[in-house]
Amino acid sequence: RWDASRPELVAALAHTLASTSVPAPRQPSDPGVQLTERExxxxxxxxxxxxxxxxxxxxxxxxxxxxxxxxxxxxxLGVRDRAQAVAHGFRRGLVS
Structure with missing residues (x-):
C-alpha cells in the first residue's frame, strides 16, 4: 500500500523524469509542434x-x-506513454 495519492505519485514521477536522463523518444520532437487546446x-x-x-x-x-x-x-510529442508526455510537457513549460 502506498502512502501517497495517485496525483502525488504522478507528479513525483513527472518531476523525476524531467530532472533525469530519459531514453530518446521514438521520433525527435519538433519544438514547433503545436498541440490543440484539447490536447x-x-x-x-x-x-x-x-x-x-x-x-x-x-x-x-x-x-x-x-x-x-x-x-x-x-x-x-514523439513519446510512448503518459509519463513521457507529462515529463515532456514539464520540460516545454506546457504544464506546471
Missing amino acids: LQVLRGMSQGKSNGQIGRELYLSEDTVKTHARRLFRK
Whole structure:
C-alpha cells in the first residue's frame, strides 16, 4: 500500500523524469509542434494524475475521445506513454 495519492505519485514521477536522463523518444520532437487546446487540456489532466475517465468528465468528452486526443499528442510529442508526455510537457513549460 502506498502512502501517497495517485496525483502525488504522478507528479513525483513527472518531476523525476524531467530532472533525469530519459531514453530518446521514438521520433525527435519538433519544438514547433503545436498541440490543440484539447490536447493541452488532456495533457494537463494527465499531469494532475487524472484518469482518462476523470479527464473526460471534466471536459464533457467520452473516455474514447480522451484516448484519441492522448494518442495524437503522444505522436506529436514523439513519446510512448503518459509519463513521457507529462515529463515532456514539464520540460516545454506546457504544464506546471
